[in-house]
Amino acid sequence: MKTITSVELAKLAGVSQSTVSRCLNDSPLVSEKTKARVKKLAEEYSFQFNTNARGLKTNRTGVIGYVFSEDFTGFANHYIQSDIYYRIRMQLVKEGLDLVPVFDEGKYGEFFSIEKSISNRRFDALIFNRPQVDERVKSLLHETKIPFIYIYDTNESLDESYMIAPSHSQIGGLVGKAFCEAGYTRFVEIIGPQDRIDVIHKHEAFARVLHQHGHKLSDTHILHADYNLKQATQQVLEHIELFQPGTACFAQNDMMALGALEALREQGIQVPDDVALIGSDNIPMGNWFTPHLTTVAVDYDKIINLTVEWVMAMASNKLPDTYRYILDSKLIIRDTFCPSAGE
The missing domain is CATH 3.40.50.2300 (Response regulator)
Incomplete structure (x- = not known):
């Protein structure tokens, strides 16, 4: 029998491709009934799951949390944050991993709140699109040994091992x-x-x-x-x-x-x-x-690609001791500024 793709498996199961990823990674974000149905179809059609994702430890969820900035008020209002999240997610889905949003307690419901997510180990790692986190959250991260990285909106002056941000x-x-x-x-x-x-x-x-x-x-x-x-x-x-x-x-x-x-x-x-x-x-x-x-x-392509590389290194248990990039930006001169107009 010909092996099917994750896209084809998703269509057969009547779910999204990201849900297939969650099911095959035993994510707690999907019901046991849906997991069983997807896994049965995967077995019937000889679906071969991504080797990187399969190499994850058995106690991992295959799900990465993405923490938006504290002033985030919705995808329509924050173009850059939304675009970065979407593009990272699309790359990780191809690797059999899922990326889900995480918000502050009570802001968009409790299920994906930061502290509960960390305490319950819902995620294998966390990506913080914010300047920094409070000491309680950082303490929980260290206690649970969940890897985390700061990207984009972070404080470039922070002494953190994992960071990808423009200057x-x-x-x-x-x-x-x-x-x-x-x-x-x-x-x-x-x-x-x-x-x-x-x-x-x-x-x-x-x-x-x-x-x-x-x-x-x-x-x-x-x-x-x-x-x-x-x-x-x-x-x-x-x-x-x-x-x-x-x-x-x-x-x-x-x-x-x-x-x-x-x-x-x-x-x-x-x-x-x-x-x-x-x-x-x-x-x-x-x-x-x-x-x-x-x-x-700002070199968003590089921020996105470096972030995905960090996640995949984490998934393969090959995280380096430091992974810190402060990126230079470039002035693009178009019509609203003339270098000699003010003289």
């Missing part, structure tokens, strides 16, 4: 340097949630570079938009007097930059002729708008 300080510095070298002397910054370490690092580096070039970023020129497009639009409209000709605006992510672009267009302010605008993240939507958005490109 948020470099991002702010790149934008400040570009504006100053172009000759701008008036600046506005649109920042994300004030207590997030990536926001702090971007802002401090941006302000530091301006200071090194003899400029000061006034507190009144810092707008708060929580990484949200609509809030950025509203903030720019409410403070439109700040956007005088010859102003350079740094929006700490592309969604806020696009919101600012919409507000400026509504007010008849030309970008980049009147106001220069740079975002950060290099999301696809930056090229959907006219003018196309100048941005700082």
Whole structure:
């Protein structure tokens, strides 16, 4: 009999491919009835499970937990986090592993809450898309010996063995340097949630570079938009007097930059002729708008691939003592910034 694929097995069982993975890994997230049905079909059709997943210890679930940032309010509102999660998950499913979201206690129900998930060993490892975790959670992780890694939104200054993140300080510095070298002397910054370490690092580096070039970023020129497009639009409209000709605006992510672009267009302010605008993240939507958005490109492909490699090393019991990558980013100059416009 011809061996079937996991996709074909999922269709036969009437479940998703990720559910097949969970069943064959004896995940506690699937009912015993569904597990038995999928396993019976797998045996009948001589399904050969992925060798990497099969090599996991028998007490493993084959499920990895993905912890979103504390300010996460849904997949539609957080493009980058959602995209990273989805793409990592798709790669792990191919390896016979599953990736499921984990949230703070009571935020989206108790089943996938962080502390309960760790205490009950629901996951073989945890991926934290947040700056850091509190001491209680970290203590539980060490007690249960569950591997964990910080990615993307983490604090690059943390002394942690497992970390994959862009240098948020470099991002702010790149934008400040570009504006100053172009000759701008008036600046506005649109920042994300004030207590997030990536926001702090971007802002401090941006302000530091301006200071090194003899400029000061006034507190009144810092707008708060929580990484949200609509809030950025509203903030720019409410403070439109700040956007005088010859102003350079740094929006700490592309969604806020696009919101600012919409507000400026509504007010008849030309970008980049009147106001220069740079975002950060290099999301696809930056090229959907006219003018196309100048941005700082973060290497998300590398973050995703390195994270998957870490998970597979964990699954094979081959985790190195350290796995730490702080990645450089690159300024992508498009239509909203002209290097010589401020001179």
